[in-house]
Amino acid sequence: MIPAAFEYKRASSVDEAARLLGQGDDVKVLAGGHSLIPLMRLRLAEPRMLVDINGLQGELGYIRRDNGNLRIGALTRHYQLQQSDDVNRSLPMLAEMATEVGDEQVRSLGTIGGVLAHGDPAGDYGTLALMLDATITTNRRSIAAREFFKGLFTTALAPDEIVVEVSYPVVSGPHKYIKFRRRMFDWAVVGVGAQKMDDGQWRVGVTNAAPTAVRAAGVEQALASGASPAEAAQQATQGLDPASDLRGSAEYKRHLAQVLTQRALEGAT
Ligand SMILES: Cc1cc2nc3c(=O)[nH]c(=O)nc-3n(C[C@H](O)[C@H](O)[C@H](O)COP(=O)(O)OP(=O)(O)OC[C@H]3O[C@@H](n4cnc5c(N)ncnc54)[C@H](O)[C@@H]3O)c2cc1C
Incomplete structure (x- = not known):
């Protein structure tokens, strides 16, 4: 149309x-x-x-490493995240996610600011933002990722507020992002990210199994208490509220979250 x-x-x-x-x-x-x-x-x-x-590419299309953070301008395109040496060195999981976003056409034009502002629970970068306590900066203020995503396609942004930057902490230890999808280049039916932090603790997040991305706090706590990946993955359904749709029932998506959590933890390198 x-x-x-x-x-x-x-x-x-x-x-x-x-x-x-x-x-x-x-x-x-x-x-x-x-x-x-x-x-x-x-x-x-x-x-x-x-x-x-x-037209603001010069102002909003940058990738900078600064004081233990990776600062990314809102107009940075998916392919730039994928190809950037800074991203691959400082936060390889973000480069891995960018590689998995859509096809080449999507990656050549779509932006990280657009993914965050759109508030789609299937948007991959929001999961990493929640997992790592990223900060989203607008033309007016800085917003912690946990305060930013309010619901399905709903964020804390006011109508005249523009995302200018997202800042992730630098972390390059073992990590894995797994998207389960029906076809190549598709959005995640469900996705799971796992990142081992410099202090040895794991951060885990789930994509597209609730109105927003979800930080899997239950999994993180189980791992911190010495649970195995298989045991901890049982906690992956905490906080999820998936919708049943043509891609699967809510029950199927909860099961996927558990299976993918175990795989992400076991496959993290
Ligand atoms: C076939 C296909 C497959 C895709 N697969 C995936 C996928 O697997 N994973 C994934 O994460 N995404 C996927 N996408 C979405 C893609 O990443 C989009 O680029 C992204 O969701 C939106 O970014 P954009 O720059 O294109 O924003 P736009 O489409 O231009 O804008 C989206 C919304 O955000 C607002 N907005 C954009 N930028 C800002 C800003 N700086 N400040 C305030 N508001 C802003 C706009 O007003 C609009 O409401 C896919 C898209 C397609 C078409």
Whole structure:
């Protein structure tokens, strides 16, 4: 289908973009367009105006290592995360996730800021943000990842707020991200990430088995108490609330979370 008519503005600064967004709830940022445009084509989204921020690539498209953190500008594309030496060295799990996002077309245009702002529970980077206590910075404030994701496609962002950066702690120990999907390049039916931190503790997160990504605190506590991966994985259903849909029943997705947790822990290198 063809999207409904909309006005198009190209922002020349973050401030200008915020000012345009302030004109109403029906004004939306256009970043990579790989979530927004499909919704517009289906007329599930009918913004009155799009504010294109792609002209701000110089300002918002960066990857910097800084004081034990990896700071990533919101307009950084998936393929840049995949190929960046800094990401592969400082936070290899993020590069691994980027490699698994969609196909080459999606990876060449989609942005990390877009994934986080969209609040899709199937978005992979939100899981890592929760697991690692990342900080999301907007044009107004810094928001801890645990405060950012509020519900299905719902975040803490105000209508005129723009994600400018996400900052993850640097950690390069054993890790694994596993997505179970029906077809290559597909979104995760369920995904699980496991990362061993520098203090020896594990962080574990689950993608697409609740209205937001979920940090698997029960699994982390079990591991800290000496449980084996198989024993700890039994706790992976805590906090999940998957929807039954064409890709599987809620029960099946809970089971997947357990199986993938065990595999991620055992396969982490
Ligand atoms: C076939 C296909 C497969 C995909 N598979 C995956 C996958 O496996 N894993 C995954 O994580 N994603 C996947 N995606 C989604 C892809 O990663 C998108 O790029 C991403 O969800 C949105 O980023 P975007 O830059 O394209 O944002 P857009 O589509 O431009 O915007 C999405 C939403 O976020 C808002 N927004 C964007 N940037 C900002 C910002 N900086 N500040 C405030 N609001 C902002 C927009 O207004 C809009 O509401 C897939 C997409 C497709 C089409």
